[in-house]
Structures are given as C-alpha cells and as structure tokens.
Amino acid sequence: MERRDFFKKAIVTAGAVATGTSTLEADETVHPIDNRKVSDIAFPEKRPLITYSDRPPLLETPREVFTSALTPNDLFFVRWHMPMIPNYINPNTFSISINGLVEKEIKVSLKELKTEFKQVELTAVLQCGGNSRTAFKPTAGGIQWGIGAMGCARWKGVRLKDVLKKAGLKKEAAWIGFNGEDKAVYNETANFVRELKLEHLNDNIILAYEMNGEDLPYLNGYPLRLIIPGNYSDSWIKMISNITATKEKQKLHFMEKAYRIPDNECECETPKNLVKKTKPIEEMNVNSIIGYPVTGTKVRNASPLVVRGVAFDGGHGIKKVQISIDGGKMWEDALLDDGSEGKYAYRAFTYTCKPKNSGKLTIMCKATNEKGEEQPFAKDIKWNHGGYKYNGIDEVTVEVV
Amino acid sequence: MKKLLFVVLFMSTTLFAQVNGGITVPYIDFPMKEGKGMYSTRGKCNMCHSWGYTLNQGLQSKKFWREKVMKMIVVFKAPIKTQEDIDTVVNYLFENYGNGKLE
Numbered sequence: 001m002e003r004r005d006f007f008k009k010a011i012v013t014a015g016a017v018a019t020g021t022s023t024l025e026a027d028e029t030v031h032p033i034d035n036r037k038v039s040d041i042a043f044p045e046k047r048p049l050i051t052y053s054d055r056p057p058l059l060e061t062p063r064e065v066f067t068s069a070l071t072p073n074d075l076f077f078v079r080w081h082m083p084m085i086p087n088y089i090n091p092n093t094f095s096i097s098i099n100g101l102v103e104k105e106i107k108v109s110l111k112e113l114k115t116e117f118k119q120v121e122l123t124a125v126l127q128c129g130g131n132s133r134t135a136f137k138p139t140a141g142g143i144q145w146g147i148g149a150m151g152c153a154r155w156k157g158v159r160l161k162d163v164l165k166k167a168g169l170k171k172e173a174a175w176i177g178f179n180g181e182d183k184a185v186y187n188e189t190a191n192f193v194r195e196l197k198l199e200h201l202n203d204n205i206i207l208a209y210e211m212n213g214e215d216l217p218y219l220n221g222y223p224l225r226l227i228i229p230g231n232y233s234d235s236w237i238k239m240i241s242n243i244t245a246t247k248e249k250q251k252l253h254f255m256e257k258a259y260r261i262p263d264n265e266c267e268c269e270t271p272k273n274l275v276k277k278t279k280p281i282e283e284m285n286v287n288s289i290i291g292y293p294v295t296g297t298k299v300r301n302a303s304p305l306v307v308r309g310v311a312f313d314g315g316h317g318i319k320k321v322q323i324s325i326d327g328g329k330m331w332e333d334a335l336l337d338d339g340s341e342g343k344y345a346y347r348a349f350t351y352t353c354k355p356k357n358s359g360k361l362t363i364m365c366k367a368t369n370e371k372g373e374e375q376p377f378a379k380d381i382k383w384n385h386g387g388y389k390y391n392g393i394d395e396v397t398v399e400v401v
Numbered sequence: 402m403k404k405l406l407f408v409v410l411f412m413s414t415t416l417f418a419q420v421n422g423g424i425t426v427p428y429i430d431f432p433m434k435e436g437k438g439m440y441s442t443r444g445k446c447n448m449c450h451s452w453g454y455t456l457n458q459g460l461q462s463k464k465f466w467r468e469k470v471m472k473m474i475v476v477f478k479a480p481i482k483t484q485e486d487i488d489t490v491v492n493y494l495f496e497n498y499g500n501g502k503l504e
Contacts, residue, residue, distance in 0.1 A: 044424035053453035054429040083450050088423025139459035139500065141469070185449040188478040218424045253476045 029381040031395060032132035033146050034295055038062055045217040047074045052143055056080035056182070057219055061148035063396075066291035067308040069341050069348045070123070071151035073212050078219045079128055079149065079233070081192040081254070082182035086239065089181070091215075091223050096163075096207070100177075100244035103168030110209060110223055117158035117166075120206055123345035124229035125152045125312045126236060129259050129281040133387035135378060138271055140387025147289055147394070152312070152346040155227045157208035161201055164243070173245040174198050178226055181239035193252050194235040196228070198245075204229045204344070207240065229344035230315035232281050232388075234259040255280075261384050268382030283314035286375055287391040288321055288349070288367035295396045301358045307334070309394075310346035311367035317343040319372075323351040324364040328377065328393065331366065355400040364395040431456060438493030445481050445490055446473075456498060464504035466494040 039051035043059060050060035059078040065071060095107040127150035130142045143149075164176070176196045183191065196205075206227045209216065216222040221238025228235055234254075249255070261267045262275035269275040288311035299305050311321045317339075322331035334351035355361050368374040378392030431452040433439050446455055458469070470490050473479040481487055 039429070041427050041429065043427060051429060051453070052457040053431075053451040054426060055451040056454070057426060058454070058457070085426070086423075087425060134459075139461060141458060141461070141465060143454075144457050144459045184477065186478050186480075190476070257476075 028137055029135050029378055029383065029390075029392065030137060031135060031378050031392065032390065033134040033144070034063065034396075036060070036062075036146055043078070043219060045074060046076075046078070046219060049075070049077070050146065050148065052145075055083040056085065058143055059219070060145060061151060063147060063289070063294050064291060065148070065151075066289045066310045066346075067348065068291075069152060069310065069337060069346045070212055071153060071346075073153070073214055073217050073220070076126075076151040076153065076211075076217070076220055077128070077149050079143075080182055080219075080238070082184050082189075084183040084185060085218075086181050087218070089218075089223055089239070094223050094241075096224060096241055096243065098163060098167040098243045098245075100246050101170040101173040102164075102245055103170065106167045108163060108166070113158050113163075113207065113209065113224070117162050119156065120159055121154060121156045122204060122206060122227065122229060123152065123154045123341040124204075124227055125150060125284065125344060125346060126227075126233045127151075127284055127287075127312075129232035129234055129388045130386065132390040132392075135381065135390045135392060136383055136387040138383075140383070140385060142387055152310070152341075153211045154213070154341070155206060155208035156210035156213075157206040157224070157227065159203055160205045160207055160226070160243075161203060163207060164201075164245070167245075169198070169245055172247045175246045175249050176201070177244040177246060177250055178235065178237040178240055179242040179244075180221070180225075180237045181241050190253060192237075192254055193250065194237055195249060195252065195255055196235060230283055232259070232284055234281065259386070259388070261386065261388050266382050267389065268384055270383065271385070274385055281388050284312070285389055285391045286313040286318070286367050286369040286373050287311070288365045288375065289394050290363060290365050290396050293363070293396055293398045295398070297396075297398045298401050299355060299361075299398050301355050301400050304352050304354055305398075307351040307353065307363055307365070309334075309349055309365055311336075311349060311365075312344075312346050313367070313369040313373070315344050316373075317370040318347045319368045319370050321347070321349040321351075321365055321367045323353070324366070325353060325361060327362060328364055334365070355398075358400045360397050361400050362395050362397045364393050366393045429453065434497040436493055436497045438489040439497075441486065442490045442493045445479065445486065449477070449479065455494070458498075460498055460500040461494075462500055462502040462504050463491065463495040466499070467491045470494070 038048040052058035099105040131149035260278035263277040263279040290309040321334040334349040337348040
C-alpha cells in the first residue's frame, strides 16, 4: 500500500482507548465494555464502525446492529492479523492454489469456482474467539473487544471438499493448511497460516465468494474466504489463495500458541497458575446479545417496549431465549424467528414488555441451546489468559421516563 | 410486479466486483502518550502496525509487555536488536500503558 495515498486526516478515535483501569481481582468477570462510539471516518465499503486499528484494520460492529438474523456487509466487523493487505485484487486473474500431498497440484480461478463446482449457500455466524474480551479481569491479552466482534451472513461458494477432490488428496494427507494474501511488513515474518485436521472436513466448510448476495467486501476477505460454520473465526482465512495438504501438523505460531484455551473441564486458569496443556478454541458456545434497546435508551413508562436481539451457538441450534427484567430472578421466553436461516445462523428474537415504574430498568437475555447448555451470569465466567469464549448473560439498562 | 421481477433478477446476477480498482484504507492517528522512550518505541513498533493495535491491548503488567515485545522479536522478527532497546520499549509501555503491577 502506498502510505502517501492514505487519507491523512488525523482524528482521535473516541471508541478506541486503552481500557482495563479496573482494580478488580481475578475471577471477577464483568460485563464487556459497552459504550464505545463509532469512529468519525469510514473504512472502504463500510459504514463508520468502532475502530481499534487501521494497520491492520480492526473494526467492531455497534450493538444496535444485532436485531436481525443477517448482519449487513457494511456493518460487519473486521479483524486482520497482518498489516499488508492487497488493496486491489483482479477477479479475472485471481486463482487459488491447491498443493502439497495431492495427486495433481492445481490452480482454480474464481470463474472456475463459480462455474465448474456445485454452488452452495449457507448462513453462518462469524465470531472472533476474543469477542467481549473486556469482560475478563485482570485484562486478558489481545484486542479489547466489546460485544460486537461478530456477525452473521449468508455465504455462497463451493465446498472445500469438492475443490480438494479435484486435486486429489493423497492417502497420507492428514492436515490442510490455509493461507491468505495478507502479509507482514518483514519478509521474515511467518504468514498467518491456519490448519484443519482432515478428519474435521465436512460438507459445510466452504470457500465463499459471496456474502449476503454481494461480493465479499475487501475487508472481509475479497474475493474468497474460508467458512467453517460453528467454529470461531480464527481459521476462516480471508483472501485465501493457497491450500496445502500435509502429513504432519506444521509448526506454526498461530496454531501452537494463539487461539488456545486451558485443556481442562472449566477451560479456566488463574494469572498466577496458567495451565500448560491447552486446546484450540474451535466450537462456539451458546450466546445471545440484546440489540435494542441499548444502555441509556429512554423508553416510555407503561408503553410497550419491544426488546430485540440475536442468539446462536456452535450449530446444535437454539432452543430458547429468555428475558429477565428483575435482575435474573424471573425469566420469560422471548419469541424466536422461524429459524429458516439454519442452525449455524443467528436466531433473531423479540420480547415485548411494559415498564411499570419510571427510573432505571435492566433487561437481561439468556439463550439455551438444544444440548441444554445455557449462558452463565457474567460473574460466573472463569478467566483464561487469552480472554476467549466469553458468553455471559447480556444486559442493558434503559431509563424509563 | 414487472419492476419487482427485474430487481430480483438483477440481484441474483451481481457477480461483478462491487469495487473496481481496489480500495484505500484510511490512515487513522492513534496518539501516543508523551513519555521517555516514546520516539524509540514509535520507530520500532509502528513500522509494522498501528499504535491502536498496541494501546488496545489494554493496560497491562510489566511482564505482559515484556513478553509481547519478545514475541514481536522472536515470532514476528521485529528488528529490536539490543537489550537496551528492548528495555526502553518495555519501560515506555509499562510506564504509559501499565496496570502498576510487575507481573
């Protein structure tokens, strides 16, 4: 990228300032930070979002967006690992290489992907493993996300399985490595390569070129990205251009060290006693977020208030979403949408209530999945050093006037 | 109805790029706190990534910042060569973006 061409307007991004001034001790998980403002400058193909970094771009979706099953492309969060992202990709010449332990190394162009393979569509939630990291005290390492490092889109593309089949995997192939077009500043820096164990390959894992009926936005991985429904987004490689089959797991920082949690039952540890044995974060746990109202919204007393939000899990399906307006003592079922977007998508929910008193009113939402797993209270979430997998019961506090 | 049909057809065939000729990512200034070692730290960290990436790690312990700096050197090959340079960056980070705890 040519730095000279950059828009040189210096601005102070109110939304992105260091946090973690809390003096709370370990194991006192709180609600994630929730009052950040969007930046006053928009990134390409995006509306203004909460902005943590421009190089690489790190953008969070504001809470108000989470009221429908699909997240608009221009409001969809952005998270890159490497700062050098191609700012132009020619769709007519772009291709993806399949190599390593294959019968025939091949390159497949975008056009071939769109015409020579079975086209599939699937709606799935894309969520960063560190979403809501600001809930963890002491402050866990990593970007201090609020609740908006997630989104849900209808993805269109081809099955990874079909593309691999065209190259023909050799018998000894056991791991599939993925690499995108983003690069570090120094050539010596290893690329952001992620791997999938071949036995985890399934029909739902797709190479997507379309998002909600449009080309992928550049910042969400144009022209092609990997979709792994049900899993956190750490392996959903953007601008994917290379796939390598290997026999052994490669030695990779981003696989060995990053996106890992303690390999024990509670998936927890303490800062003084970090757990040595770790595992990848992989499947998303059950979660729900209130999109409307937000904290600070003023609502009319004795007038119907329609609470809206979204719920999801790692693909077992949402059984129910419940709302509490008395601090979590009494819970009532919310209405769920018809679920037609499938089990990897958001379920949008609504709940109508009539505030009875003026003053502050706290609204909480809790999702339960088909496995019977339900969200814990924020304070009951146990700490891990990476601040991953937060799924505490969400709450907003409105003012009834 | 005809109009609606047209819109539907149009939508189902939008396989061309929404952006012709690529994008330009805006430059956003994330001001650094004034302090000893700021210029040295700026040169060593901001060459590769924005200051936002650093400051949005939250306020952290000295051990955390030292480990981050070492990770940048060992894993990401940041050209921070001498112990003196490492100490300058770690001290700047801890003094300005620290939580007051050594570890």
